[in-house]
Amino acid sequence: MGLKVVKREEARIFNLPGRDWLHYIGPETSGAKNITVGYSVFPGGSAPEGHVHPTQEEVIYIISGTGELVTPEGTADLEPGTVVYIPIGLHHQTVAHGPDPLEMVTSFSPPVVPGSYEEGD
Numbered sequence: 001m002g003l004k005v006v007k008r009e010e011a012r013i014f015n016l017p018g019r020d021w022l023h024y025i026g027p028e029t030s031g032a033k034n035i036t037v038g039y040s041v042f043p044g045g046s047a048p049e050g051h052v053h054p055t056q057e058e059v060i061y062i063i064s065g066t067g068e069l070v071t072p073e074g075t076a077d078l079e080p081g082t083v084v085y086i087p088i089g090l091h092h093q094t095v096a097h098g099p100d101p102l103e104m105v106t107s108f109s110p111p112v113v114p115g116s117y118e119e120g121d
Contacts, residue, residue: 019041040102047094053108059086063104
């Protein structure tokens, strides 16, 4: 498969704990072999339980809103224009300060199965 363009209305929406995650690019949608790209929307004031990606690195880019990423290693402030790298196996929790939603572009390598890392899955 070659070039792939996905518009927001074409992205598959996953209603994950405390947020919606829009799945744009991944092996099952585009033929990508080494990455998944999505868009997370955390409603203002949300603070879902944290989780771990046991086999994926994650990079997030904050588009709008404010919040923090809480890990055992410390807390990172999240605001528009901030990029955060989350290594494999690091437990992390996203807190949206609100009142506006915290919105971010998310990328995972290797690709992730949406929601597979949530507690209880």
